Amino acid sequence: MKMVQDEVRKGPWTEQEDVLLVNFVHLFGDRRWDFIAKVSGLNRTGKSCRLRWVNYLHPCLKRGKMTPHEERLVLELHAKWGNRWSRIARKLPGRTDNEIKNYWRTHTRKKAQEKEQAISPSSSSSNFHSSADSPPFSDEGKVSFYDTGGPGMAGLEDENGYSMDDIWKDIDMSEENTVVKPLSLSDNYSEQGCNFSCPSMASPSWEYCWDSLWKMDEERESKMFFNTNQLVSRYEYGKASLTG
């Protein structure tokens, strides 16, 4: 017989769920999502937990508007890699693939509309009928660099005086320096305590991660620790159910 509790929850996450998830990720690392989903008592799928963590709860996430530099980087990397959002995201510390994807969609649509108006102010039919798939930024008469990999923007300088050469240098550096180390449980239970990593960050600093993790507003923070007892009892329950 099926209990109501067994039904998988969907939709927006509650703060309590967030707290639980954060703490269980601290305990078990950010890899074993199905396991975490079960042990935590969250009636969520592993996928859902992972998504929530990656897109919202991860301590290294930046909030707020994209900077001009980031915007330029997104444009350029999209030109290079196309819709490889996760790959692009790895080059923008603190930004998620979802965020970049959303940004791209919104802005390509906007640009497409502007472009459409500029090209044919009187015409309602458009060459950009699928704006998200046919990026509109390319200039008239040029082959769209979004399809070809780009005409090469090296030498251009953005608002911050950051040239594309600099950007590519950064990218190359970070590619060299980024060591994607497979995580294991033992890694997560290192002497540093129940750690979790920021594998997607170009030059992650654990201190930085911690710092930003707990920069959440105080109310939320206090709630989180207020719930610690609840968490512990759940954890004990989870452990017991695992060990028998």
Add this chain to the structure above:
DNA sequence: AACTCCTCCAACCGCCAATTT
């Protein structure tokens, strides 16, 4: 003030790849 449109963003879905059994 009420309505519509637009933007932003969180979350789900389906597919595929990687890993485990």
Add this chain to the structure above:
DNA sequence: GAAATTGGCGGTTGGAGGAGT
């Protein structure tokens, strides 16, 4: 090596809230 399971990615959707009319 095959099958099953899990994780990751890209596409898409729907709701909230702000801006414009």
